[in-house]
Amino acid sequence: MKSRVKLLFAMSLVSLTIGQMYAQIKSDYDKETDFTQYKTYTFKGWEKESDKQLNEFDKNRILGAFKKELTARGLTPDDSDPDLGITLFVVVNDKTSTSAYTSYNGNMGYGMGRFGGWGYGGMGMSTATTTYTEEDYKEGTIVIDFYDNESNKLVWQGVITDVVKEKAEKREKSIPKHINKLMKKYPVDPVK
Structure with missing residues (x-):
């Protein structure tokens, strides 16, 4: 039972570590x-x-x-003559x-002292158990590049790297959340 609890504890530590990193x-x-000069965009x-x-x-x-x-920042789609690609x-x-x-698991025992007194001493025995765990997962990276459409010069780049969630419901929440965090780094704030 103790080893099962230890294993579960170790696995939860791995999950926490992966989730936080x-x-x-x-x-x-x-x-x-x-x-601020950019008003329109197209996905290339x-x-x-x-x-x-x-x-x-x-x-x-x-x-x-x-x-x-992009809409929140005042940009509108335009496939004919966009400012940004x-x-x-x-x-x-x-x-x-x-x-x-x-x-x-350390143990300490009582023993008889050298001159007949009682106290800590004698031989004790302790054990150590190491549990190794491996967890396979998928890591996804999204790179988004914004190019000035006239000069074709890269003007902004964003990168998101995360563990790919297995459940669709989790991806449905995490994708917009991470993209929102990324776009907070875009030099134009959302229009109020």
């Missing part, structure tokens, strides 16, 4: 670009057909979340997380 959100942009598609790694539902979740964030790239990799948990 992810959802990395980064961005970079051209500091000399005036982003997925780089290197990377969208084939996604199902239709997740593609729509990603595109829908970006459209919502936007491309998306996605990578999904198989990963393994390894962790170890060591539990110690």
Whole structure:
């Protein structure tokens, strides 16, 4: 029973570690670009057909979340003469997380002292048990690039890396949440 509790504890530590080390959100942009000049955009598609790694539902979740964030910043879609061209790239990799948990069971005993007195001493025995756990998971990265459509110059890039949730309900919540966090790094705030 104790070993089962220890194993469950170790597995929950692994899950906590994986959950906390992810959802990395980064961005970079051209500091000399005036982003308020951009009013329209078009999605130019997925780089290197990377969208084939996604199902239709997740593609729509990603595109829908970006459209919502762009609209909130006053940008409107325009496929004929857009100010910004936007491309998306996605990578999904198989990963393994390894962790170890060591539990110690120490014992101390009473013994007879050298001159007939009682007290701590004598020989004791302790044991240590190390439990190793491995957990396989998928790591997904979305890269979104904003290009000035006139100069074709990269002006902003955002990157989200996270553990891919197995359940659709969790992806439905996490995708828009992470895209919202990423777009907070875009140089133009939402219009109020």
